[in-house]
Amino acid sequence: MKKMNLQQMRYVIAVADHGSFHAAAKKLYISQPSLSHGIKELEQELNTQLFQRTRQGNFLTTSGVDFVRQARKILHEVTYLHRAFTVNPDHQRYFSVAGQHYDFIAPILCAMMAKYPDYQYLRAFESTTLDVIKDVAQYRSELGILLLNDDNRSRLLNLFDQNKLAYETLATVETHIFMRLHHPLAAKKTITLADLAPYPQVRFAQESAYTELDEDPLDPPNSGPIITTSDRATMYRIINETQAYGAGTGILAEPERQGLVIRPLLQTQANQMIILRQANQELSEISQSFSQALRQFFKTQSV
Incomplete structure (x- = not known):
């Protein structure tokens, strides 16, 4: 009896990522019948349907979602294992x-490009708190950069422990307020919570299920409207065109080139x-x- 293999896992993930057997086969440079046969064999072996096949597309079943989640972990570990022990420097x-x-990631990555010209692929993955943790935990990234504070500390430390991750503090940074150049508070050197009370707050919120993981170091105000967005450009545009502020x-x-001024906020955490890194992984040069x-x-x- 044929056993499940890594190639079948790659087939399933490709269909899940691209939404169709045709697109996945094209991406993998194989024929669509070969791809379909490989997945069908896997479904028969597992006695589980991984995809719901419809005219509108191919959608993961509940079992399919669980399979893809576990298969990604396995494939990332295999990739890491291969990189760690191969004698071929290309890998x-x-x-x-x-x-x-964070604006500082790009220039440092550019410096690495100049310092290590033999590297064929460099990647900067910018996303939500949970996605950053997942990226490091699944060996997609060697390093992760996050903000840790009293609001998210308990949950983040628990997630680090679950995923066997370790962290180092780079710096302690204070909360700052940014607003448009001609905002009524722009002339002030420092800002207080009382100063902000009359104005709307724009919050950069991506982790809807866990508000404590929102990428925002300031608690929502007790009064005044709150605007949330998951897009950085939208956030800046709202601030530039209104009297809203962000933190x-x-x-x-x-910041001036973006039409913004930044002021420190007093009496905040x-x-x-x-x-962030894998606790048991030796860092590359x-x-x-x-x-x-x-x-x-x-x-x-x-700061």
């Missing part, structure tokens, strides 16, 4: 860092900028260099 020329939306770390490259560049960057910041 080592890959580096990825995951993080929330962040204060680390923003050339401190935030830790952290770097490029990861160590990237980490050192991050430490040096924060030494030059006064």
